[in-house]
Amino acid sequence: MARAPILDIQGLAVKFNGRRVLKGIHLSVEQGEIVSLIGPNGAGKTTLFNAITGLVRPSAGSVRFCGEDITGWPAHRICWAGIARTFQIARPFPEMTAEENVRIGIWFGKRKKELPRSRNTREEARRLLHLVGLEGKEETPGRELTLSEQRRLEVARALATAPRLLLLDEIAAGLSPQAVSHAARLVRALRDQGTTILLIDHFLNLTARVSDRLLALDQGETIAEGSPAQVLHHPEVLSAYLGERHPHTGSGEIP
Numbered sequence: 001m002a003r004a005p006i007l008d009i010q011g012l013a014v015k016f017n018g019r020r021v022l023k024g025i026h027l028s029v030e031q032g033e034i035v036s037l038i039g040p041n042g043a044g045k046t047t048l049f050n051a052i053t054g055l056v057r058p059s060a061g062s063v064r065f066c067g068e069d070i071t072g073w074p075a076h077r078i079c080w081a082g083i084a085r086t087f088q089i090a091r092p093f094p095e096m097t098a099e100e101n102v103r104i105g106i107w108f109g110k111r112k113k114e115l116p117r118s119r120n121t122r123e124e125a126r127r128l129l130h131l132v133g134l135e136g137k138e139e140t141p142g143r144e145l146t147l148s149e150q151r152r153l154e155v156a157r158a159l160a161t162a163p164r165l166l167l168l169d170e171i172a173a174g175l176s177p178q179a180v181s182h183a184a185r186l187v188r189a190l191r192d193q194g195t196t197i198l199l200i201d202h203f204l205n206l207t208a209r210v211s212d213r214l215l216a217l218d219q220g221e222t223i224a225e226g227s228p229a230q231v232l233h234h235p236e237v238l239s240a241y242l243g244e245r246h247p248h249t250g251s252g253e254i255p
């Protein structure tokens with residue numbers, strides 16, 4: 001029997017004040033896949049993340065995770081079920097050290113009791129900081145980290161809840177080419193360790209490098225789905241980005 005997809009979204013719709021912001025999205029993600037959501041400003045990418053993670057309640061449709069219907073569950077229960085996310089604007093606790101920020105995630109994710117006796121929360125936090133490339137920054141307060149480091153800290157904090165599905169919101173936006181390469185390596189390494197990944201990548205920095213599959217949204221609807229090569233050359237995707245006059249280049253070109 002075929003295994004159920006890890007994430008199965010059917011006909012998902014979200015309204016804000018009567019305005020339809022997501023209009024019946026379908027998306028199925030298999031265990032171990034890296035899938036990117038792309039689309040111009042206001043397409044509905046973050047709203048889709050919010051609906052999956054319980055921050056907004058869908059007006060129609062369903063979200064199933066590992067075969068279980070999690071539609072409308074509160075955010076903390078969805079996190080405990082195994083879905084973690086980062087936010088577009090990283091907000092580490094500014095006065096806490098990087099290590100303390102990650103330990104909070106371990107406590108929140110209720111994982112302490114699952115850790116092997118030999119590994120306490122401090123060691124686990126350090127392992128995760130090392131994994132995201134923040135070794136040497138363990139004692140640095142959140143407010144003193146660079147933008148790129150704060151994003152990596154967000155990823156470590158999300159990983160601290162031991163997710164099976166990780167949702168990464170614009171982790172490569174505004175980063176240097178070197179930091180984008182680091183983010184790409186990190187995403188692939190996380191997948192290789194068994195985490196399924198859904199990315200939002202408005203600026204298309206990571207899309208072609210890491211994704212198995214893309215879902216392109218525009219004005220709350222799916223306009224294309226398929227391999228990066230198929231979707232990035234799809235006429236509706238080109239026209240959605242051109243219509244926006246891409247903010248990266250100002251020229252309307254997809255970078």
Ligand SMILES: Nc1ncnc2c1ncn2[C@@H]1O[C@H](COP(=O)(O)OP(=O)(O)OP(=O)(O)O)[C@@H](O)[C@H]1O
Nearest residue numbers: 016017021039040041042043044045046047048202
């Ligand atoms: N809480 C809210 N209340 C009302 N409208 C909202 C709310 N959140 C999002 N919207 C609207 O929903 C639409 C989709 O927004 P969303 O943030 O999901 O787009 P996006 O694709 O993530 O865009 P961006 O790339 O700019 O982050 C936009 O028109 C936005 O103004």
